[in-house]
Amino acid sequence: MKHLQISPAWFFTDGQGEQLDPRLFALLRAVHKQNKLTQAAEACGFSYRHAWNMLQHWEEFFGTPLIEKQRGRGSRLSPLGEKLLWAEQRVAARLEPQLESLSSEINLEIAHLLEGNKPVLRLHASHGYAVALLPKHMGELPLDLQYCSPADALSALARNACDIAGFHLPIGTAQALNREYRKRLKPRNHQIIQFITRRQGLMVQAGNPLGVKGLADLAEIDLRFINRQTNSGTRSLLDALLKEADVSSVKIKGFEQVEFTHSAVAAYIAANMADVGFGVEAAARQFGLDFIPLARERYVMACHKQLLNDPKFQVFLNIIRGEEFRKAVRLLPGYSGDDCGLVSTVDETFKAREISIYEA
Structure with a gap:
């Protein structure tokens, strides 16, 4: 299958409209x-x-x-060379989810025109490095991948606007967040597909020049913070962790400044526009930053039970269970795909000791 990929282009104008060579x-x-x-x-x-x-x-x-x-x-x-490089990386990182979602829609329209109406698997999911791997491994399976917040993904599943909804569950912490997700799922109607586990934490400039050790330092040290947008799953996790640690966000300089992806946060710090951000380890390593782990979480996917017998879903399961996809996940720092493709019930997922919402 031929796939269209959309990338941002740069234009610098000198009166003649000359385009910067990418x-x-x-x-x-x-x-x-x-x-x-x-x-x-x-x-x-x-x-x-x-x-x-x-x-x-x-x-x-x-x-x-x-x-x-x-x-x-x-x-x-030079200083200008650095600014151009980091600007290019920030633009790409910020627009990545929207461009990937748009390219998914356009590719499906082209495929329908050239090949007819093949069954399409609709996935609404919180953006992440492992999810972004999926289109590259789907082969002949048409995948309509739309990025959105975990809450919006689960809402789409509830009204049958998607087949699968991706969201992430903190392990051993932030259980109030897990309870909110649990309320949106019905054990009689839904099943859970285990996807990956990943580490989230503080991304700091290389060498950690400010000596940041944990969340308390965000309020106590004079530093510049870059945040995620309020409806993202990562922002919800950070808010929950700050509440557990009794750290007031009002005291964190730059808490109101936001970016829209993990990589955009990392690029912002790498460009020396902030000192600290919160996100996945893979983003920190991609931009040469240091990483302070604070939480582990399972990224899971929910679907309606009747989807389990759908041929296109079986193809999807075989792909994410396969060694080729798992190998790609293992190459992402802080990621693991050991349980990728394991199907469980809602109760089994939320009663698992590591993410249990039932323990005192």
Whole structure:
């Protein structure tokens, strides 16, 4: 199957409407990682001359260097080079859920036109690194993946607007949050598919220069915090953890500043626009940040019982139970897919000791 992928494009206007070459960002990323232009060019598949000419062209365009040569230490990005790189990564990270949802809709429309109306599996889910892997592994199974908050996903399931709803359950903490999700599910009507487990915590700048150790430091240290939007599952988890730790969000500088994905929070910190954020470990590692684990959670999916016998659902289960998908999950820092594809009842899921809402 052919898949359309939507990516943001950059336009810098100099009166002639010249478009910034997107390959420049790949080169800037490689210079940032390799610290040598020769190795950066090789990593991008460019000749050294081509890479050098590209940099010269855009340095003339902006009127300032994009890289700085260091005697005996290779090259590093200039302040403008760093700003361009982090801006590109912030834009991509912030728009990722919307673009993926839109591309899913368009791909399905194209598939219907070319191949007819095949059965489609509709998944509404909270955005995350493991969920984002699904479209790449579905093969011939048409997947309509729409990102939304856990509450909205479960509401969509209740009104039959989706087949599967993805949400996450904290392990051993924030049980009030689990109780809220439990109220939305009916044991006689629903089943739970185990998906992955992941670690959430504080993302801090490399080396943790402020010495942040836990949630209390967010209110006690003079730092800049970057938050998630109020309706996200990760924000709900953070709010619950702060309440358990008796930490007032009013005392956290920047608590009202929000981004819309884990990677967008990490990119914001990597760009030195904030000191600390809350999210998954995979995002922190992606942007070279340090990570302080605070919670583990199970990412699960709910469906109506009658879906269990649907052929397209069986295909979906076989894919997420397969070694290829589990291997991809294992490559994500802080993620585990050991129980991926295990089907259980609502009561079995919520009575499990690690997420039990029944214990005192």
